[in-house]
Amino acid sequence: MKRRVRDELGLDYTLGQIEALAEGEIARVGALLEQACRRFGRGKSAAEILEQARNEWEPGGDLFAVYQRETARVADAFKRARAMSFPRGESLVLKPAPDFMKPLLPTAAYSAPGAFEKRQRGIFWVNDLSLDKQTEAEKRIERRQHFGISLTCAHEAYPGHHLQFATANQHPRRWRRLFAHAVFYEGWTLWCEQMMVDLKIDPSPWTPVQQLKDALWRCHRILIDLRLQTGRYSYEQGVKHLQRQLGFSRARAEAEINWYSGAPCVPMSYWLGRLENARLHERLVAGRGWSLKRFNDWLLSFGTLPQAWLEKYGLD
Numbered sequence: 001m002k003r004r005v006r007d008e009l010g011l012d013y014t015l016g017q018i019e020a021l022a023e024g025e026i027a028r029v030g031a032l033l034e035q036a037c038r039r040f041g042r043g044k045s046a047a048e049i050l051e052q053a054r055n056e057w058e059p060g061g062d063l064f065a066v067y068q069r070e071t072a073r074v075a076d077a078f079k080r081a082r083a084m085s086f087p088r089g090e091s092l093v094l095k096p097a098p099d100f101m102k103p104l105l106p107t108a109a110y111s112a113p114g115a116f117e118k119r120q121r122g123i124f125w126v127n128d129l130s131l132d133k134q135t136e137a138e139k140r141i142e143r144r145q146h147f148g149i150s151l152t153c154a155h156e157a158y159p160g161h162h163l164q165f166a167t168a169n170q171h172p173r174r175w176r177r178l179f180a181h182a183v184f185y186e187g188w189t190l191w192c193e194q195m196m197v198d199l200k201i202d203p204s205p206w207t208p209v210q211q212l213k214d215a216l217w218r219c220h221r222i223l224i225d226l227r228l229q230t231g232r233y234s235y236e237q238g239v240k241h242l243q244r245q246l247g248f249s250r251a252r253a254e255a256e257i258n259w260y261s262g263a264p265c266v267p268m269s270y271w272l273g274r275l276e277n278a279r280l281h282e283r284l285v286a287g288r289g290w291s292l293k294r295f296n297d298w299l300l301s302f303g304t305l306p307q308a309w310l311e312k313y314g315l316d
Contacts, residue, residue, distance in 0.1 A: 001229050004265040009183040009272060010306025015226060018268065022222035025271060029219055033212040040209075047247055050213055053206055054147040063128045063143055067108070068094055070149050071124065075158035077201045084159055084296035090120040090166035092157055097127040106256050107146050110156040112165035115177035120169055122162040129251055145252050148210035150202040151193050159296075160189040168303045176303040182266045184304050187273015190218060194274070195292075217246050218271040225267040228260055235261075276307035283311075 005011055005018065013021070030046075037046040040053075059066045071094065079086060090113075097105055105127040113120045130142035146152070154160055164185055169177050193215075195201070197208045224241055227233035233241070235257055242253035260267050277299070284290045284298070302310050 001226070001264065008181060008265050008306075009269055010181070010308035011183070011272065011276075015230070018222060018272075019226055022219055022226070022268075022271075025219040025275075026216065026223070029212060029216045033209070033216055036209050036212055039205075046209070046213070050147075050209065051247060053209075054144045057144060057147050058140075059143055059146065059149070063130070063146060064094070064096060064126055066149060067124070067126050067153065071153045071157045074150055074153045074196075074201060078154075078159050078195075078199075081199050081201070083195060083199060083292055084163070084300065085167075085293070086158075086163060087120070087166045087170055090122070090162070092122045092124055092162050094124045094126060096131075097125045101125065102127055102129065102132070103255055104259050106252055106259075108152050108156050110161040112161065113169060115169050116174070117169075120166045122157075122165065124156050124162070127255075129255075141249055142251065145249060148207070148214065150204070150207065151196055151211055151214060154192045154196050154201070155189040159195075160192045161185060164188050164300060164304070167300045171303045173303075176305075180304045181306050182269035183273040183276065183306050185273075186266070186270040187275075187277050187307065188299065190215070190270055190274035191277040213246075215271070215274075218274070220245055222268040222271055224257075225260055225265065228257070229264045273307065280307055280311060 002013075002015055005013055005015075033046045037044070037049045040049045071092070078084070097109070101109075105125060107127055109125045109127070111123040111125065113122055128142070129145070130139040133139045133142055156162070168179075171177050193211050197211050220241065224233065224238050228235075228238050238257040238260065239250070239253045242248040242256055243250065248256070280299070281295060285292065285295050290298075298314075299307075299310065302314055
């Protein structure tokens with residue numbers, strides 16, 4: 001596991017350091033979340049406030065149509081903000097998750113086009129588990145798990161996974177297109193979620209709160225991934241962790257843990273990669289005066305390599 005962290009994430013951390021970092025980030029992000037929730041009611045926890053907001057949110061029966069509208073809206077907003085360059089010749093199609101994929105996806109996922117395909121068309125999978133439920137109450141529970149759709153669209157589509165992989169697949173060094181380090185492509189998507197808030201892409205007052213809630217989820221992923229892969233958590237303990245700490249439904253928690261078991265080090269790479277991006281942003285934007293667009297385009301220009309490698313070999 002330590003070798004995976006070094007070779008796949010580019011990080012020279014011990015497993016103990018990773019666990020300590022995760023616990024510290026859970027406390028830090030959790031405190032930020034509680035602070036952001038105070039405007040919505042005193043005396044209530046962040047979990048209670050978000051649960052109320054989620055229960056009051058009703059996307060309607062056609063969840064897929066909501067995803068289609070939000071994907072287009074978020075992409076247009078980032079283009080207007082000039083936060084990064086958009087690659088040419090790409091396309092994206094949204095599809096409902098097929099039955100065989102549903103147990104492996106929490107709410108949504110992305111499939112990138114092949115590195116050498118002429119038509120760079122990605123697939124944005126929407127996993128609406130409400131379609132498999134019998135009662136209206138069960139359907140509502142599953143639909144409301146998708147609360148914060150705009151952040152999901154930024155993560156999976158534009159300027160998240162799809163924009164990043166479509167850019168990487170145009171790298172002039174063809175062998176570079178074959179690299180796919182999760183610490184970069186997942187760290188990039190969380191960076192996109194942060195930009196959603198910083199650039200006010202979504203006017204909803206709930207977006208900053210949901211972004212922090214999702215960030216806390218990714219911090220917990222580090223602990224769960226580490227403990228599952230080293231035998232300190234059983235499958236059931238991982239499911240209970242997500243239900244207890246993050247309010248996941250049983251179905252969503254099981255889908256998440258099913259995925260962990262086949263992708264060691266990927267779940268933890270989300271927040272670890274996000275921290276790497278923030279560190280580089282501080283060095284280059286705050287330290288050297290780069291614009292946000294220059295910074296983002298620089299990150300994307302190398303393909304899908306660990307940020308530590310970009311810093312070591314891509315800076316003068």
